[in-house]
Amino acid sequence: MRKRGYHHGNLRQALVESALGLIEAKGPTGFTLSEAAKQAGVTPAAVYRHFEGREDLIAEAAKQGFAMFADLMQHAYEKYQPSALAAFEATGRAYLAFARKHPGHYIAMFESGISVNRTPELADAAARARRILEKAAADLSQHIPAEKRPPAAMFSAHIMALSHGVVELYARNTPGATSPFSPEDLLESGIMIYLRGLGLIEPDK
Incomplete structure (x- = not known):
């Protein structure tokens, strides 16, 4: 250390x-x-x-982490405009990249048990990061008929859950969790399967 x-x-x-x-x-x-x-x-x-205590200290680390995370997601989103697909994929990769580069912040944000509503500042930082992924999801799904279109918040939550699972199982050296594929490949293929299921990309021939 x-x-x-x-x-x-x-x-x-x-x-x-x-x-x-x-x-x-x-x-x-x-x-x-x-x-x-x-x-x-x-x-x-x-x-x-x-x-006041350890939880307040961890909450501050989480708040700073969410601010950094949001900046990284925003950069990824903007870099690949105007392609909605490329921008969406980039936000997924940014999630994994952040977890690798800033493990202390990542743990404080997602694994410490500290509620994002502990302070208004922490809630605002977390909400900003969430809104960026929701915007990327909304951009990508706008061509789906309204009656078949998942809410952007649900769409983005699915990708967050997938990303978090890949991080926890395969990017953090979890004992017993091995894969012949890299975390990046697992995440990208998982996102592609999800998007094919929504009809947002063509199935493989």
Whole structure:
């Protein structure tokens, strides 16, 4: 685990960085505030000037993670415009890329048990990320007849669930979960099967 410390007077962020390292190493319930303080190079009492407890510290890490996640999803969505299909596929790949690059944030966001409604700021950050994927889903499905078109929120939730499953089983070195295919291939093929089922892409010949 890389050493994090208190630099440049930004104690609050130093504590978040310490928590992220501990979350990666021990999980969201495997560390104490005292450990986070030690990693940041301050006394335990200093933590309480910024956070009421460990869950507040994890919630801040999750909020920052959702903000980063939304930025990545927005970039992926915009990069492949005007193709609705390419933009949608890119948001799915961005999910996996984020989980690989920022495991501490990912765990704080999706595996810590912290509700996204814990604070208004956390809820807003999570909602922004969700809206981007919903917009990509709405763009892609707009040509489906209204009576057959799934709600964009359901459509995007299905892809989020698929993405999360691939991350959990095959991109996080889960014991006993092996596949001859890469997580990227599993996710892409799963998305393609889903889109074929909706009639959004042509079936393989």
